[in-house]
Amino acid sequence: MTSPAISVDSLVKRYPQVTALAGVSLEIPAGCIYGLVGPNGAGKSTFIKCLVGALRPTGGSVEVLGIDPVADRWRLRRRIGYMPQEIALYDDLTVRQNVRFFGSAHMGVGLDAAVDRVLAFVELTDRADAPVHTLSGGMRQRVSLAGALVHPLDVAILDEPTSGVDPELRRAFWDGFRTLRDGGATVIVSTHQMSEVVECDRVAIVNRGRLVVEETPEDLIARGARQVRIRRKDGTVEEVPVGDYRTELPGLLGIDVETIELVQEPLEDVVLRLIEGSR
Numbered sequence: 188m189t190s191p192a193i194s195v196d197s198l199v200k201r202y203p204q205v206t207a208l209a210g211v212s213l214e215i216p217a218g219c220i221y222g223l224v225g226p227n228g229a230g231k232s233t234f235i236k237c238l239v240g241a242l243r244p245t246g247g248s249v250e251v252l253g254i255d256p257v258a259d260r261w262r263l264r265r266r267i268g269y270m271p272q273e274i275a276l277y278d279d280l281t282v283r284q285n286v287r288f289f290g291s292a293h294m295g296v297g298l299d300a301a302v303d304r305v306l307a308f309v310e311l312t313d314r315a316d317a318p319v320h321t322l323s324g325g326m327r328q329r330v331s332l333a334g335a336l337v338h339p340l341d342v343a344i345l346d347e348p349t350s351g352v353d354p355e356l357r358r359a360f361w362d363g364f365r366t367l368r369d370g371g372a373t374v375i376v377s378t379h380q381m382s383e384v385v386e387c388d389r390v391a392i393v394n395r396g397r398l399v400v401e402e403t404p405e406d407l408i409a410r411g412a413r414q415v416r417i418r419r420k421d422g423t424v425e426e427v428p429v430g431d432y433r434t435e436l437p438g439l440l441g442i443d444v445e446t447i448e449l450v451q452e453p454l455e456d457v458v459l460r461l462i463e464g465s466r
Contacts (some may be wrong), residue, residue, distance in 0.1 A: 192217040192342055192373040199246035200233050207233040209396040222387035223377040230396040231377040232272050235346050239269045266292055270335035272346040274327050278320035282311055282330050289334035305333040308363055326353040342373045354433050361386050381455035392461055399465040411452030
């Protein structure tokens with residue numbers, strides 16, 4: 188049986204005025220795309236910082252690739268890529284110099300080719316020699332992602348990687364995340380985008396420092412309310428709630444039925460309802 192890439196048991200992080208994480212436990216399988224979803228202040232970024240050793244937990248335990256992120260953070264850093272939510276770049280260096288700097292901490296041979304590859308991935312080849320301070324916020328976001336992915340890795344931990352990115356580039360990013368996964372890496376992505384939830388293999392919804400639910404996007408969608416919309420020949424429309432429409436639908440049929448449509452509650456509504464129910 189394959190060991191999980193990440194194991195978290197009863198993780199707690201307290202600050203003087205707030206408990207950011209209140210006993211989170213979960214396992215993240217190796218070789219998957221794992222989504223972290225929740226509102227601002229839910230604890231997503233705190234959770235990620237505990238994974239990479241940037242924060243020391245108040246209680247509980249964390250293992251990433253079998254490594255304690257705090258006790259052995261430097262050994263772990265060689266095997267992971269980390270993109271923080273707060274962009275940390277050197278404004279006086281060019282795009283290429285920034286990415287090369289981050290890559291040089293982990294690799295020597297092949298570094299220049301790796302920089303070229305990852306700049307092409309984030310579509311910044313034509314701005315490679317531009318100083319970072321001349322870039323827009325969205326472009327700086329792309330430089331930060333390039334810095335996280337430039338070296339070989341087993342786990343990519345990305346905090347809001349597609350924030351401020353246009354839809355076309357967002358699609359390209361997700362293609363790249365799937366390529367990483369298919370190559371054996373584990374990709375952890377925090378997001379506010381409901382459209383990105385369905386791109387993940389598994390999803391954890393967090394709110395107020397607690398795990399609300401952890402399951403596949405398909406299982407999340409199945410939690411949504413369903414209605415059968417019946418339009419009769421006389422023009423009247425009837426909407427009837429159903430559970431398993433495959434077994435309940437025949438009883439709703441009548442000789443004057445013209446069309447039947449299954450109306451699925453949007454995934455965004457399902458996630459928001461779960462979050463609201465956890466308060």
